[in-house]
Amino acid sequence: MKQPNSVPTSELMLRETASQTAGPYVHIGLALAAAGNPTRDEEIWNEMAKPGAEGELIEVVGTVIDGNGDLVRDAFLEAWQADANGVYQPEFDLKKPFNSFGRTATTFDHGSEWSLKTVKPGPVAHPSGQLMAPHINLAIFARGINIQLQTRLYFEDEAEANAACPVLSRIESPTRRQTLIAKREEADGKVRYRLDIKLQGEGETVFFDF
Amino acid sequence: MQDHNKRFVERDRNWHPPAYAPGYKTSVPRSPQQALASMQQATASELTGPDFRHLRMGPHDNDLLLNFREDPALAGAAGLPVGERIIMFGRVIDQFGKPVPHTLVEMWQANAGGRYRHRNDRYLAPLDPGFGGVGRTLTDEQGWYRFRTIKPGPYPWPNDPNSWRPSHIHVSVMGPSISTRLITQMYFEGDPLIPLCPIVHTIKDPAAVETMIGRLDMARSKPMDCLAYRFDLVVRGELQTYFENQ
Numbered sequence: 001m002k003q004p005n006s007v008p009t010s011e012l013m014l015r016e017t018a019s020q021t022a023g024p025y026v027h028i029g030l031a032l033a034a035a036g037n038p039t040r041d042e043e044i045w046n047e048m049a050k051p052g053a054e055g056e057l058i059e060v061v062g063t064v065i066d067g068n069g070d071l072v073r074d075a076f077l078e079a080w081q082a083d084a085n086g087v088y089q090p091e092f093d094l095k096k097p098f099n100s101f102g103r104t105a106t107t108f109d110h111g112s113e114w115s116l117k118t119v120k121p122g123p124v125a126h127p128s129g130q131l132m133a134p135h136i137n138l139a140i141f142a143r144g145i146n147i148q149l150q151t152r153l154y155f156e157d158e159a160e161a162n163a164a165c166p167v168l169s170r171i172e173s174p175t176r177r178q179t180l181i182a183k184r185e186e187a188d189g190k191v192r193y194r195l196d197i198k199l200q201g202e203g204e205t206v207f208f209d210f
Numbered sequence: 211m212q213d214h215n216k217r218f219v220e221r222d223r224n225w226h227p228p229a230y231a232p233g234y235k236t237s238v239p240r241s242p243q244q245a246l247a248s249m250q251q252a253t254a255s256e257l258t259g260p261d262f263r264h265l266r267m268g269p270h271d272n273d274l275l276l277n278f279r280e281d282p283a284l285a286g287a288a289g290l291p292v293g294e295r296i297i298m299f300g301r302v303i304d305q306f307g308k309p310v311p312h313t314l315v316e317m318w319q320a321n322a323g324g325r326y327r328h329r330n331d332r333y334l335a336p337l338d339p340g341f342g343g344v345g346r347t348l349t350d351e352q353g354w355y356r357f358r359t360i361k362p363g364p365y366p367w368p369n370d371p372n373s374w375r376p377s378h379i380h381v382s383v384m385g386p387s388i389s390t391r392l393i394t395q396m397y398f399e400g401d402p403l404i405p406l407c408p409i410v411h412t413i414k415d416p417a418a419v420e421t422m423i424g425r426l427d428m429a430r431s432k433p434m435d436c437l438a439y440r441f442d443l444v445v446r447g448e449l450q451t452y453f454e455n456q
Contacts, residue, residue, distance in 0.1 A: 013219060013305040014444045018418040019226045020395040021409060022380065025326040029318025029344050029380055036329045037342065042266045067239035080388050088254060093264040101260035127251050137255050141393060144236030146227035146412050171247055199240050207242050210249035210256045210389060
């Protein structure tokens with residue numbers, strides 16, 4: 001039997017439903033509190049780790065900036081990351097101290113920053129067998145973004161692991177690799193990492209196709 | 211356990227709208243200019259994803275006729291949203307036609323007047339005190355989902371001098387992994403605004419536009435109550451099964 005992956009997509013397979021922008025009001029659907037709307041009992045939001053979660057509690061923050069250098073104040077982001085032991089925890093359950101999935105948004109408030117409360121992820125194996133440096137997958141949705149942009153956030157204080165990471169180190173331009181590396185800040189005894197995402201132009205963030 | 215044989219059908223980026231689509235003006239400053247970096251081989255970070263079976267849904271999370279009331283004193287028929295009552299339903303399947311069970315489907319929309327319950331929407335149509343405009347549900351074993359809502363109104367927006375959005379419902383589906391994540395919009399069969407919409411025009415292939423059209427289904431409409439629109443969602447196909455015996 002001919003294997004489906006050996007023929008062009010259009011001949012044997014259904015085509016994916018086409019993507020459309022999440023629009024300016026994505027917050028009413030997926031980030032209710034950010035829209036200023038009443039929330040439901042359980043929402044998927046940005047507290048991925050609670051005290052008691054294994055590993056180092058951190059905050060990850062940033063902005064999204066467009067090609068004019070202006071803040072994107074209506075962006076919605078999704079995060080996916082391994083736990084402190086480098087294991088993905090797919091079962092989303094708000095009763096658990098840690099969830100691998102989280103959501104956040106930029107708004108007109110708080111300097112238009114997005115923020116995730118999480119733990120520093122452990123390294124995850126690449127199919128080649130090498131370890132990937134600790135990272136968080138980020139997907140960015142907004143008005144004007146026709147299909148989500150996918151990127152990765154790496155950590156400044158993991159220089160050695162970053163240099164050896166089979167995904168990060170294969171990005172051709174070392175300058176562009178830097179666009180994925182969050183800067184470590186310490187404030188009030190808490191560790192915070194900052195990554196500003198640039199959609200376009202000078203310092204444009206690396207976005208992935210997978 | 212990480213299955214290194216798991217793969218997904220490659221996403222056809224000519225089928226989806228390109229990042230830069232100048233007819234839709236906001237895409238101009240928000241589209242990357244550099245080529246996307248190819249992952250070559252997807253890793254566990256892309257091949258795994260969240261499973262929301264334990265997310266506790268409210269009793270009316272998929273019923274937009276009942277899940278929002280600005281004034282709790284408004285009970286019963288007096289508090290129902292204004293507009294054409296509809297059932298929106300369909301199946302989430304993958305590119306091989308396999309149902310995607312227990313996956314999270316979320317949706318949001320404007321009210322019957324074409325206004326969103328969002329602090330930045332200042333369109334002159336009134337807010338509806340009985341309508342929030344957001345729903346969510348999980349697909350069943352066979353990939354079916356269902357919402358009850360009102361048909362959203364079209365509304366003008368500042369793109370061209372006289373741009374109107376066709377009636378549409380934003381739909382978000384997770385699928386089995388981060389690689390299958392998709393946000394789209396359902397349009398309504400026969401709407402004359404569809405061919406005029408700059409956002410619809412970001413898609414080049416008319417066949418791709420067809421994948422976003424909800425179809426009137428009289429068989430599933432409820433007499434003296436509501437019409438039904440069917441909207442099937444196709445997410446990326448998983449190639450895993452073809453490698454199981456290797």
